[in-house]
Amino acid sequence: MIDFARVQKELVECSKDAEGSGIRVIPKSDNLVHLIGTIPGPIGTPYEGGVFQIDITLPEGYPFEPPKMQFSTKVWHPNISSQSGAICLDILKDQWSPALTLKTALLSVQALLSAPQPDDPQDAVVAQQYLKDYQTFVNTARYWTESFAKTSSRGIEVKVQKLVEMGFPEAQVRSILEAVGGDENLALERLL
Template identity: 50%
Template sequence: MSNIAQQRIQREFREVVKSKEIAESGVHLELIKDDLTELAGTIAGPPDTPYQGGKYKLEIKIPDTYPFNPPKVRFITKIWHPNISSVTGAICLDILKDQWAAAMTLRTVLLSIQALLAAPEPSDPQDAVVARQYQENQQIFRETAQHWASVYAGSSYKNPAFDKMLSQLKDMGVEETAARVALSSCAWDLQKATEQLFN
């Protein structure tokens, strides 16, 4: 990595770490490797969203060509969101692809990802199943996103009906994560999820 890129990342890293505004919005950044090519981010689920109360970990890889190319960012914490893959954590966000500009910073990236949690774009999905649910059944989408936030990101949401269905599938020998994915993608229709798993 060039000295220019390293100096730039050091500056941006300090900017995020020292920013009061960033800290208050629940965004954190830490170094994984001393050479600044790998960082770890944490984003708090925004208030008044299904992600509220959750803490989401991000993997941030800085390319050698930074700042002329965007960092590679993905969610490590599983999340139910139209623009984030529920399987890989890949993020569909224009500034991480073709709308990146060299003037943008890590701060821009982190705040933009947090804003994406509050304002999904189902018309440009990363996860088609989640996007379809978001468009067709807002209530189920919200409850599913809250359930995932409690299981994976530590929010305090509880849904006894969902827990009961998960237990029923686990009693049939289905592994918990597979059961959760099937139920989530079948809008918590136990019959449909069972058919999907066993057919």
């Protein structure tokens, strides 16, 4: 049986500090079993500026069993599946402790974004790239952040559209935008 009283308290606690940490947890429905967490991409990483959504499902035994967390925002990271958003993080598995909370767990996920562990990968392709071609990894991660983790006004689609309207072929625009990490001006320079 989920301890809803505790979940309720956690939500209150989390919202108090939402401005400071940037971490938010809101119920997806009204039963508190499904929640949505959001974390800002850590500063100084390819995820900077992005806002990442995480689907949270509480198991029956919460808080004695770990919450199930999965990125619903696509993210390019060695320990997060680029397909499903599954997260490889010890505290969400055997290192979970009932003394941890949704907020501390999300903080750990945020820390994972800043410190990838390519030796214990969830996504082998990403991990390979991280180890062998770090610059490409950074570019791809930044491009994905631009494409999926930013609000649409600043989103990549707008930039693509703009450049296509300037007369460049769409496929080329997309690949160059990806290569330069979504920077519109850099992309234009390259295209010219």
